[in-house]
Amino acid sequence: MSNNLYQKSHMAHLNQLKDLAPEQMQAFGAFNEAVLQEGALTKKEKEIIAVAVAHVTECPYCIDSHTRNAKAEGATLEELTEAVFVVAAIEAGGAVTHSTHIHNAKNEEAEDALYTRSNLKRLGSLSKHAPEGFKGYSGFNTAAMKAGKLSAKFKEIIGVAVAHGTQCPYCIDVHTKNADKEGATDEELAEAVLVTSALLAGGAYAHMANMIESYGE
Template identity: 70%
Template sequence: MNEGILARNFSPFIGGRLPQKVRSAARLPEQTGGADGGIRRFYRQICGKLRPIDRECSLPPFDGKQQITVPSIRLMGIILETGQQIVLTWMYRTTGNGFCIEICQFKDILNKNGKGALKMSTNLYSKENMQNLSQLKDLAPEPFKAFHEFNAAVFKDGALSKKEKEIIAVAVTHVTLCPYCIDAHTKEAKKAGASLEELAEAVFVAVAVEAGGTVTHSTHVHNAKDKDASDVLYARSNLRQLGQLGKLAPDGFKGYQVFSAAATKSGKLSAKFKEIIAVAVANAIQCPYCIDVHTKNAERQGATGEELAEAIMVTAAVRAGASYAHMANMIQSYQG
């Protein structure tokens, strides 16, 4: 079931001019009258006499002569087909000042045969889902507030600038695979002055570190085949076994080495900053070999402890943010 709160969308138009598409759907005149009477007449004309109980109704069937939408449906990108109807549900209560619409929700679209056309959106990553996150301040107010304070503290200027932190965040979001986060941090990075070339180079660093994580973990395959291998799974000395992969898959291994060098050399971003990004990404993918290698590389390039620490905190915030952002889907599923 797709739902969008209509009352919120209608509120700017109560007592004044309703959008043309809304008026067409409801067969309403251009002016709706007073604030209370206008919205009451709007729903009365759609659904008949108001009663102080939960109700369900339908807008008139679409006759094919015009596109009929209402604000929340337009947000979901839905266009009605001929003969379909919009089904609404709502609750309201009587107050001292008369009727007060509490909630009006879009429930479904009915086909000509009366069967529901929409049960749940097939698009799990609609930007409109992010509106659900506003409910968290009421669902879990204390952690909601603390999370936003944590995020704000991480992204303020420090040893690394806000621009640099947002560039790191864009790289890390491509590891957490959170489309909401990619969208949000790309826009923040642009706002902070980052160019698209800089963002592309940053993400290529993440791509290289991801490849490196797999390559370095190949040493475990070598150890697994050695019955006399140490029980210590993550020994630094494991990296000495990387040559085995180069022998067994020489072309691919050489290609990886050339790519990794190209991704981390100085370009629009400095080699030092790219190694800082690599440390952040290495912590995101939790690869101890990558953390070790890129921390040493970053120090050789002149990165300070403060810069690396702030980069790691960006990773922490972005990984937390991915889980936070996906609560939008949880809310959508629960209320859908």
């Protein structure tokens, strides 16, 4: 028994899945393979997105495997770092945009719908009550999303993928519109979202290694 819950050696337990749940294991493998194959997005781009989304799911196994895959596809450490900073900006943006619900919570006459696009008009309230913090957030978001080793278009595609991982409707709306302005196609966005789907499934899949380890103790 190991005192470390995360050991690379635990991944060997996943070999048992073909016997424990063969049909599901085969279907997951086919799903993952289909999502990560070359399409409107290259394999390299998909693996960069996978590394980004793995930082949303916070699965160390997924970060490890997809970082290695991305490197094998030619991704640089600078590109991967910029992609993960997009994640940090989207995560921060989710908290910022959801602050608009504070106004509704304090308003007894607020409409029943919790999510309306018009909520974003109330972002000025956060800026008013915490101006320095909001200024810092805005500067960080701008820096994270501007073109660098990765293009502004690809960063917005990552943004859409990540927003589906964080399940922030405001972020999905804003970054889909931004991606469209940067020239992203429907096919590219669809493929990016399916990478997110596979990574969310993959986080649960990979952590079955821990379940098997614990069951055997």
